[in-house]
Amino acid sequence: MLKRPVPHPALGALRLAVTVFLALHVFISAWLVATVDAAYTEGRPSPTEIHSLVAVDKDQTLIDIEIERATSFMLYSLSRDRGVEPVNQTSDAGADASSSSWTSEVDWLSVGRILVMASLMLLVVAEALVVLGIQRGAWYRFGSFMLVLLMFFIVFPTTYVMDLGSQDSTAQNSPGFDLEDSSFAHVTTDSARRVVWIGVELDASFSGYDLGLVAEENRTNVTAAPPLAGTSDAKSFISFESTFSVQYGKNLDVMFVLPLMWYALPGGKSAKVFTNEEE
Numbered sequence: 311m312l313k314r315p316v317p318h319p320a321l322g323a324l325r326l327a328v329t330v331f332l333a334l335h336v337f338i339s340a341w342l343v344a345t346v347d348a349a350y351t352e353g354r355p356s357p358t359e360i361h362s363l364v365a366v367d368k369d370q371t372l373i374d375i376e377i378e379r380a381t382s383f384m385l386y387s388l389s390r391d392r393g394v395e396p397v398n399q400t401s402d403a404g405a406d407a408s409s410s411s412w413t414s415e416v417d418w419l420s421v422g423r424i425l426v427m428a429s430l431m432l433l434v435v436a437e438a439l440v441v442l443g444i445q446r447g448a449w450y451r452f453g454s455f456m457l458v459l460l461m462f463f464i465v466f467p468t469t470y471v472m473d474l475g476s477q478d479s480t481a482q483n484s485p486g487f488d489l490e491d492s493s494f495a496h497v498t499t500d501s502a503r504r505v506v507w508i509g510v511e512l513d514a515s516f517s518g519y520d521l522g523l524v525a526e527e528n529r530t531n532v533t534a535a536p537p538l539a540g541t542s543d544a545k546s547f548i549s550f551e552s553t554f555s556v557q558y559g560k561n562l563d564v565m566f567v568l569p570l571m572w573y574a575l576p577g578g579k580s581a582k583v584f585t586n587e588e589e
Contacts, residue, residue: 315576322441322577329437329571332564333430339561341426341462342366342470348552350383354523355548358383366470367559368423390522422461422469429454429461441577455568462562463508494518494548495533509557517549 315321344364350356359378364371377383436454439447497518504511519536521529523546528537537543 314573317576319441319577321575325571325575325577326434326437326441328575329568330434332567333434336462336559336561336565337368337427337430340365340367340559341466341562343557343559345555345557346552348550350549351551352517352549353520353547354386354389354545355383355550360552366419368427371419390520391526417473418469419473422466422473425469426458426461426466429458433458451572455565458565462565463558467556467558493521495521496536506555506557508563509555511556512554513552514554515549515551517547519543519546520548521546 342365346360346362348361349359357379360375361378362373362375364373366372432454433451436447436451440451444450495518497516499514499516501512501514504513519532521532524532524543528543531537532543532546537546
């Protein structure tokens with residue numbers, strides 16, 4: 311096991327400089343990255359593929375959406391009847407309107423950004439207190455470090471989700487999002503979640519018969535039972551697969567270097583200084 315260096319004020323100053331550097335490095339990088347890779351695997355919209363990227367940093371939310379082989383999807387959108395009411399859809403318009411008017415008043419993402427920036431500043435201040443030898447400075451540093459992790463990994467993602475719920479997000483205008491608002495019969499869904507490095511991935515699949523592609527006089531029959539293979543109504547079958555990934559910024563894991571640095575770079579007076587003072 312490596313021997314811990316002898317405490318020295320220069321090491322404390324170096325540790326403070328590294329803390330400031332890491333805090334700035336994390337501050338200017340992306341804090342949250344979400345990606346969606348989706349494809350229509352069966353039906354008229356296939357083989358359209360959708361790739362989207364959302365990156366959230368200290369200033370803004372960057373959104374990039376790319377659609378490949380979109381001709382089939384465009385033809386599908388033009389051919390389906392959008393006047394079909396979604397099956398088993400219930401809503402309270404008054405409640406939705408009041409909820410929307412209330413949540414839109416708060417910019418939750420801005421609140422999350424402020425909290426994250428404040429936690430980073432507290433971390434630097436706490437490290438400075440340790441270097442200056444302030445009593446209980448190490449406890450303040452540990453508490454501020456845990457606060458930074460809390461803000462980055464729990465509070466900020468929560469404010470992002472709350473911000474999405476308080477306004478119409480870009481994802482709602484993305485191809486494939488309106489599947490849940492369309493009228494489908496005999497729907498089958500499946501999902502599997504797995505944890506990745508500082509993030510989570512979700513594999514989801516969706517399939518069903520789009521009543522917007524079924525002749526109006528046949529919709530009752532298709533709703534009651536799946537159409538027979540080879541019939542015109544069977545061509546309304548749609549299958550959709552997607553992988554949704556939410557990961558924290560690639561640079562956030564450098565924060566875990568700080569506890570190692572506390573051990574590897576001990577500040578304070580060296581043993582030689584203590585000896586001279588005692589003499």
